[in-house]
Amino acid sequence: MEKHSILNDIDLNSKEEIFSDLLKNKNVRIERIVSTGQTSPKDFWYDQDENEFVLLLEGEAILEFKEEDKVKEVKLNKNDYIDIKAHVKHRVKYTDTNNPTIWLAVFY
Template sequence: MFRWFGYLPEGQWYDQTQHEWVMLLKGEVTLEFEQGDSVTLTPGDYLTIVPHQKHRVASTSKSSETLWLAVFYD
């Protein structure tokens, strides 16, 4: 198991070279994308972020831990 407690400075975007498949296991998270879209995930929700689709975490659960599985692939 790998745990990562990341921090992205305000105003910055993740810009990855690989696909990222994300499934939310616990809590709630809202992701926003540079083109203006956003999506809120609850447990069991998943999505694929394509390479160079700039995104960031807009918010996470305030009342519980947020836990997700992220798989990176080409």
């Protein structure tokens, strides 16, 4: 059994968003995401088959949720979390460009 730190080995100079699986099996996937200003492409919406619990460990972000013709924004700060149910259309509108935004995402 090995111990790990979720905040270790983060490339703060990456121009790309970094996705790292921390645990994955047939029932659950736990992923660390590091964003440095990245957002979802214009007019792109996630529509996932699984639920996603998201905890913001560092930084800040704005998520958008689409329900019919309405778009709702939710701002997340460090230590905020949200549980996104399957097939709820959502996207990342903003992540901090000055400091990394570190997400813990649990797909179930």
